[in-house]
Amino acid sequence: MIAIRRKLNRIIFDTDTPAGKGFDLALVVVIIISVLAVILESIPGFNARYGPGLHQTEWIITGIFTLEYLARIWTHPKPLRYIFSFYGIIDFLAIVPTYLDLIFTGAMGFAVIRGLRLLRIFRILKITRYSSEGKIIVEALKASRYKILVFLFAVLIVVLIIGTLMYLVEGADSGFSSIPVGIYWAIVTLTTVGYGDIAPATSLGKFIASLVMILGYGVIAVPTGIVTFEIATAARSPKSKRLCPSCGHGNHDPDAKYCKACGEKI
Numbered sequence: 001m002i003a004i005r006r007k008l009n010r011i012i013f014d015t016d017t018p019a020g021k022g023f024d025l026a027l028v029v030v031i032i033i034s035v036l037a038v039i040l041e042s043i044p045g046f047n048a049r050y051g052p053g054l055h056q057t058e059w060i061i062t063g064i065f066t067l068e069y070l071a072r073i074w075t076h077p078k079p080l081r082y083i084f085s086f087y088g089i090i091d092f093l094a095i096v097p098t099y100l101d102l103i104f105t106g107a108m109g110f111a112v113i114r115g116l117r118l119l120r121i122f123r124i125l126k127i128t129r130y131s132s133e134g135k136i137i138v139e140a141l142k143a144s145r146y147k148i149l150v151f152l153f154a155v156l157i158v159v160l161i162i163g164t165l166m167y168l169v170e171g172a173d174s175g176f177s178s179i180p181v182g183i184y185w186a187i188v189t190l191t192t193v194g195y196g197d198i199a200p201a202t203s204l205g206k207f208i209a210s211l212v213m214i215l216g217y218g219v220i221a222v223p224t225g226i227v228t229f230e231i232a233t234a235a236r237s238p239k240s241k242r243l244c245p246s247c248g249h250g251n252h253d254p255d256a257k258y259c260k261a262c263g264e265k266i
Contacts, residue, residue: 005075008071008075009076011023012068012075013075013076033061034061034094037054037057037058040054041054058098066095072088078262136231136234140233141227144223148227151222151223152223155219159186162190162208162212163181163182166205167181169205173201174199174201174202176198181198184198191216191220192213
């Protein structure tokens with residue numbers, strides 16, 4: 001029994017083996033089919049015609065994900081660590097809406113059931129586990145999170161100042177009826193979205209708006225540059241992208257035999 005668990009663990013958690021790659025590829029196909037089914041189910045005409053088939057497909061997919069979830073718990077050396085990990089929660093969200101659909105029927109109303117069904121779209125997050133390129137992006141985002149948070153805090157201060165300034169300059173006559181409205185306009189303008197529902201009327205307000213528009217290009221460029229640098233650094237890293245079969249930690253040295261996070265053999 002122990003040998004079987006170890007063998008299944010290598011297949012389920014290790015993407016370096018042919019069996020592991022085949023397992024991952026099969027799950028990616030199932031995930032894509034599942035997400036497409038959710039999207040098609042939201043189309044009234046398509047759902048009215050093919051609703052029973054979509055319902056059967058959903059239960060088959062839910063059964064597959066349930067078996068996968070239970071298999072990951074059974075084969076993981078530390079089941080609780082997997083259950084409460086990021087991917088463990090995503091795997092749980094992939095199956096629970098269908099079962100909740102059976103429980104909350106009738107009394108809860110169709111609006112609640114529709115919301116529960118839409119949670120199935122989170123299955124697309126499972127696909128990041130099976131992409132080495134996705135892991136590089138995740139590592140780059142983790143490495144740059146503090147820089148981006150500091151930058152976003154600076155942007156928040158700028159938006160607050162601009163929103164307050166536009167409230168003082170333009171006033172309610174131009175649509176800037178409060179500071180929150182001014183902050184909303186500053187965010188829309190700074191991100192270069194420009195809905196046009198509120199616009200400055202005075203010369204000074206237009207001048208400030210022009211500066212905010214120009215500043216918006218810098219707001220887009222700075223976090224892009226930070227993340228791009230971290231992605232390039234992660235891609236050039238000599239560290240191995242092998243994942244630990246126990247805790248899922250990656251970024252090991254090429255000659256590593258044991259996981260640096262939990263000490264399990266890799």
